[in-house]
Amino acid sequence: DAGVIQSPRHEVTEMGQEVTLRCKPISGHNSLFWYRQTMMRGLELLIYFNNNVPIDDSGMPEDRFSAKMPNASFSTLKIQPSEPRDSAVYFCASSLGQGEYEQYFGPGTRLTVT
């Protein structure tokens, strides 16, 4: 398996623009997680899905952020409109299920909002 795939790997955009980050989990994994990593706040869970259903989105910072998982092999994280404080590395991770399963992280998307 290729592991968790994320695209794009780098994104530079101007404030106010819409940004869409994409994730393909490992085949057969039922849980998918979106994280944001910054120096100031560390690794924060934004939202996670189980069997394509959002379970907990309490980490989503505000209404500008939205996430979808239309099927078992694809998820998106959208920021609209983007702001400079959204600059961070966004990781997608997947696991076999909820519970004591290893989370496999993707390579991350480095987002810079100018």
Add this chain to the structure above:
Amino acid sequence: GENVEQHPSTLSVQEGDSAVIKCTYSDSASNYFPWYKQELGKRPQLIIDIRSNVGEKKDQRIAVTLNKTAKHFSLHITETQPEDSAVYFCAARDNYGQNFVFGPGTRLSVLP
């Protein structure tokens, strides 16, 4: 909700020495504690984990200990090597939440 603290934030050791990183958690219901290693510019990767029914677990040069009464757990790396240099994150998961709460990380530098 769960809160995980981690110390120290940075740690420098000489190659061959041991390194210890400590974490505390707040939710007594937490029952699973993984450790992730993140090399510079790369993704976090699981290196070891421990469940609440076990007090210690070892994997070659890496070991983790858990004290449920005190609500703390530690990562021990022996005979450190330069390739151990990375940021290490501890995490905790409880029976009710389905996600991990990560600590803020420890940047370990192994000096040759």
